[in-house]
Amino acid sequence: AVDLDAVADETERKALEGIISNFGQTPCQLLKEPHPPRLSAEDAARRLARLDTYSPNLFQNLDQLKAFFVEGISDGVPLVLAVVPHRQAHSFMTQGSPDLLVTVSANGLLGTHNWLPYDRNISNYFTFSKDPTVSNAKTQRLLSGPWPLGRGVSGRALAVAPDGKLLFSGGHWDGSLRVTSLPRGKLLSQLSRHIDIVTCLALDLCGLYLISxxxxxxxxxxxxxxxxxxSAGLAPKPVQVLYGHEAEVTCVAISTELDMAVSGSKDGTVIIHTxxxxxxxxxxxxxxxxxxxxxxxxxxxxxxxxVVQSLAQERPGAQMSYFLHLYSVNGRLLASQKLEEQTTALALTDAFVLLGTAQCNLHILHLHxxxxxxxxxxxxxxxHSVAVTKERSHILVGLEDGKLIVVGAGQPSEVRSGQFARRLWRSTRRISQVSSGETEYNPPEAK
Structure with a gap:
C-alpha cells in the first residue's frame, strides 16, 4: 500500500499514480484479527448434526432405521405411487410451508397430502397431514378411466412433475397419455399417439422430457x-419415436443431461437411444x-x-428366476446378482439401490x-411402490393393504410440547399431525 499524501517529490508522486492507475495496488489491511481456524471434517459433521432445520440423511445412518406407518389413505387397495416431488416452489415469505406428497392407489384414487421433513423437535422426524378428500366418498378425486379389463392403475405408468404441478398417466384403455393437474385432480389433456396401451412412463430429473x-x-x-x-402440459407431438423392440415395452428411464433414453421389453432386451x-x-x-x-x-x-431387474430361466422349462444387473453408461456389465425374491418396486439414489418385493421385504443395496x-x-x-424423499431423509413405501410406510433414521431428541409450533411456524398457517403417522411400525408376525 502506498500513502500518496506522504510523497513529497511531485515527479515520484505522478509516477506512483500512473503505476496505480495501470496496475492497481495492494489494499490497506482489512482485518485486525486472524482468520478462524478451518474446521476438521469431524467437527463440521458434528456441527451439521446439531442443526434443527435439517433431517438426517437416511443413508448416512443406516444402522438406525425406523419405520412408521400412516393408515386411511386407500384402505384395502394397493398404494401404487407415493412420492414427494423434489423441486417444489415455496414463497420465501412463508416459513415452514409444507411440501406436496402425492399418492395414487390401484383404483385411481388421488391423494395430495402435506409433508414436512423437519425432524429434531418431533419423535418421528416428519409431519404428515392426510388429504381429507381421500376418506370422503363425495370428495374423492379419481384419475379418469376406464382401465383395461382386469387391470388397475400401475405405478410404472405414472409420473409426477418435479414441481408437483402435474401428474402424467398411462395404462388407459384407449392408449392415451393423460395429464392431470395437481392438487385439483382436473384432467388437462389427453394425447393419443401410441396405437396400443401405454405401459410405462418416466420423467427426467429436470422435468423437461417424458418418455412413454x-x-x-x-x-x-x-x-x-x-x-x-x-410445468404446464405436454407438447401435442412427440419429439422422438424410438423403435427397436420386438415385444411390449415394460419399463423406461430417461436422462436429459446424459442424452440417454433407456427401455426394457418383454422379450428381455434393453435398448439405449439418444x-x-x-x-x-x-x-x-x-x-x-x-x-x-x-x-x-x-x-x-x-x-x-x-440398473436392470430381469427374469430368466436357468434351463428350458425351469421356473423363472430373478436377477439384478448393473451396467456402465457404455453398456458394460459391472455387477450381477441373483435375487431370492420377486421385485415389485425399484428406486435408485446416488449410491444405493432400493428394492421392494412381493415377499414383503425392503432391501437396500450398494449401487456399485x-x-x-x-x-x-x-x-x-x-x-407396491418405493420412493426416496428429496432430502434423502425418508423412504416412502406403499403397501398392498393401502398403508404408507415411512422409513427414517437417527435418534431423535426428547419432544417438548409446543416446541415444533414455536420454532418452525412463523405464520398463521398450521398443519396437524396424523396420530398413526407417529406410530412406529411393528406389525405382528404373519401367520
Whole structure:
C-alpha cells in the first residue's frame, strides 16, 4: 500500500499514480484479527448434526432405521405411487410451508397430502397431514378411466412433475397419455399417439422430457411445456419415436443431461437411444440363465449407470428366476446378482439401490456392488411402490393393504410440547399431525 499524501517529490508522486492507475495496488489491511481456524471434517459433521432445520440423511445412518406407518389413505387397495416431488416452489415469505406428497392407489384414487421433513423437535422426524378428500366418498378425486379389463392403475405408468404441478398417466384403455393437474385432480389433456396401451412412463430429473413405452413396441419422447417456470402440459407431438423392440415395452428411464433414453421389453432386451436425435446406441441382453425373460424394472444412476431387474430361466422349462444387473453408461456389465425374491418396486439414489418385493421385504443395496448395505426390513405386506424423499431423509413405501410406510433414521431428541409450533411456524398457517403417522411400525408376525 502506498500513502500518496506522504510523497513529497511531485515527479515520484505522478509516477506512483500512473503505476496505480495501470496496475492497481495492494489494499490497506482489512482485518485486525486472524482468520478462524478451518474446521476438521469431524467437527463440521458434528456441527451439521446439531442443526434443527435439517433431517438426517437416511443413508448416512443406516444402522438406525425406523419405520412408521400412516393408515386411511386407500384402505384395502394397493398404494401404487407415493412420492414427494423434489423441486417444489415455496414463497420465501412463508416459513415452514409444507411440501406436496402425492399418492395414487390401484383404483385411481388421488391423494395430495402435506409433508414436512423437519425432524429434531418431533419423535418421528416428519409431519404428515392426510388429504381429507381421500376418506370422503363425495370428495374423492379419481384419475379418469376406464382401465383395461382386469387391470388397475400401475405405478410404472405414472409420473409426477418435479414441481408437483402435474401428474402424467398411462395404462388407459384407449392408449392415451393423460395429464392431470395437481392438487385439483382436473384432467388437462389427453394425447393419443401410441396405437396400443401405454405401459410405462418416466420423467427426467429436470422435468423437461417424458418418455412413454407401449404395448405397440415403441417408445416416445415428449417435451414438457413450461409456463412461468412451472410445468404446464405436454407438447401435442412427440419429439422422438424410438423403435427397436420386438415385444411390449415394460419399463423406461430417461436422462436429459446424459442424452440417454433407456427401455426394457418383454422379450428381455434393453435398448439405449439418444434423446435429441433419437439414434440407436446399444442393445443389452441381460442374462442370468439359458432363456432370457422379461425386463421388469430399470433405472438410471447419476453417472449413467443402468440398473436392470430381469427374469430368466436357468434351463428350458425351469421356473423363472430373478436377477439384478448393473451396467456402465457404455453398456458394460459391472455387477450381477441373483435375487431370492420377486421385485415389485425399484428406486435408485446416488449410491444405493432400493428394492421392494412381493415377499414383503425392503432391501437396500450398494449401487456399485449390488450387495446388501443393511439387513432387509420386513413390511409384513407385499410392497407396491418405493420412493426416496428429496432430502434423502425418508423412504416412502406403499403397501398392498393401502398403508404408507415411512422409513427414517437417527435418534431423535426428547419432544417438548409446543416446541415444533414455536420454532418452525412463523405464520398463521398450521398443519396437524396424523396420530398413526407417529406410530412406529411393528406389525405382528404373519401367520
Amino acid at each position: 413405452g407401449s404395448r405397440d413396441t415403441t417408445c416416445m419422447v415428449w417435451q414438457v411445456l413450461q409456463q412461468g417456470g412451472l 434423446i435429441r436425435r433419437g439414434q440407436f446406441v446399444a442393445s443389452l441382453q441381460p442374462l442370468g440363465g439359458a432363456v432370457p425373460g422379461p425386463v421388469a424394472h430399470l433405472a438410471l444412476g447419476p453417472e449413467g449407470q443402468i 456392488s449390488l450387495l446388501p448395505a443393511v439387513p432387509s426390513m420386513s413390511m409384513k405386506v407385499p410392497i
